[in-house]
Amino acid sequence: MAFRHRTSIRIAPGFRVNIGKRGVGLSAGTRKTPLSLHRRGQWESLNIPDAGVTYRERIAGETTRNAKAYPSLQLSTDIPDVARRIEQVRIRSVDGSIRVFDEHGQDLGEDGLQAAKSFAAESLRKALDTHMQGHSALLESFRSLHAQTPSPEQTATYLPTTFEEPAPEPPRLRKLGLIERFMSKKRGEVERQNFATLLLHREATKNWQSAKEEHEQFEAERKSAYRLCQQGDWSAITQVFEDVLEDIDWPTEGDIAVDTDELKRLFSIEVELPDIEQVPSEDVAAYKRGIGLSVKPFPQRKKQQRFCSYAHSMLFRLIGEAFTVHSDINTVLATAFKTEINDATGQADNVYLISVLVHRKQWTRLNFQNLDAVDPIIALGRFNIARSLTKMRTLIPISSEQISALGFQ
Template structure:
């Protein structure tokens, strides 16, 4: 890895795009949807891995025959209208590269056309809705990739502390077992019931004490976080570093990203290195559901469109991180951000870290940006207003550069 500094964090995808903390994951290697079969029926869950966006709908339902159908088909018992293969359905995959839809069992085996026909017959509308939602999520993700800079804070916009909720439910108080007539006439039975009640009450008290301890520990940590943010806002260097750690992991990134940073001893310079995605691994499709029938059409972006999207994304990442650096660290006067990626050396066949761009930005110059109108800002052009090292063609082909360095830069711990 090309990280040159001692503090490294990972930014996870999809944090602020839904109510959950980490979003919805999918099957390995496939950006898709899934369905789950349980006692309450078959549910479809459509989502884009890394976005936190999802759609859930009950798919297959045991149809209750109408009165007319009961009179006409009295030999068919109610509640058994689903074919046996429906019980095998465990997941549904939609490949956003090919548009293929597959219904799988719990072992990941394709159940084939029969299972698809069951879904179409018994859950056509909800299956269509799930696919439409999945397509919409994918296309929104593609748009989000190109507009990642839109949430960049102004340099004087210190991050708001987002409290972590305490989600552990309190223990349930046990209901004492009552003494029945047998317990009253049998002392051994009575002692067993009383002993059982005492043991359950004792266990409950221990669980309650543990729960209270964990809640108090959580509240103490939240108080420490609030104090940390206050100290950082007042200019404490160590607090600003910790706020950067705490805040950066909550950025709504389209994909998992690693970055490294370090503050100078005087708190005036912030160095950032960010691991950029490789264009070969970049999503390059737009989706559309069929107007008739069940299916998804896939349109692959042209090379030019893909490179434009890639340029917008990797520069938007840098733009956003520069803004976060100034906002989280009020004492910082200069941010130096460098973006690198892994490229295969054609001469050796080895994968090497290569820097694509490196930019040095002063706070006063950064403040000239109109942060209330970021829709009009092109990050590719915006970074040229600062001390930028970049060797890139108009079509988005990068050549490696030497990044800006600093006398305080150190190796990762």
């Protein structure tokens, strides 16, 4: 009887400079700590000369960079209060808006924006430049996700991750002064403060130790999964595939369902595509005069084409990653769908767009040394595929019968 295993995998977006199993490159998140670049905008810290504003890097939600690098001839007495309060700027690609905030996250409005342009112009320009670079990288990531697909000759290998959180440093306790030594009340205050400090350090050490043990347990389970995978355990094969997905440059988040059939040596993948509105659909550029961001939205047809390209690029990458997990995987069935509200029922339905069946021998015929030259839409069309693609490269929903006709159902 065939062994079957089905699991659901959550992927997360983000970018990082990765030094990993396939060399150095731009990739997504760190394991369990993704850095995300969202279409909503980026946070940049601003520095107002002589206003006491300091740079703070925040690793959560939106990316940050130091924007402190410009000359100042202003005296502190010349700086208005609203300028002194400026801490961060938020820039949005969707509409080109620029908003500034204080350290508490309060929007400083038009007055704050004008103050930023007057007293932190260079920083604001650098923030805009950083934002445009990030937006360009985001656009490219949707187009070229397939370009880093590994060759099926490669094998997924366990690489340990280190626990980098340092142990809490020993606390610095207050020493008894001359007065405290001879006054019991003062001495008691110092002793109570030291006791409270020791309690906090003990709690911090306990939490650190717990986190370290959790990490070690997590790594032991990862290592065991890779070992069992190499032995042909199909449950472990799925776990390793999930682990491999942690290192992929996902531009968006989503769910991936995996179903395996050991007897048929089949690896089935279903991926939920993002809403088309989550795919970046605008070019951005800085004003040639003044400080601002111009936005040129893509026409609807181009948005549909970019969505189609991303769907194929994503499937291409998933197929390739699956074949590297274990040589026992002979066939991969990859299907992409999106979720839409049914007008008749009001319920969310899965609308299938692409389903492709690929055998390992067919997959090995691709030139994995030149994937930049590969169009994933054309490449996947060489295999047994169910899809409805217009001449303008937009996707039309397909039926379950079309998917069933591929076989292995």
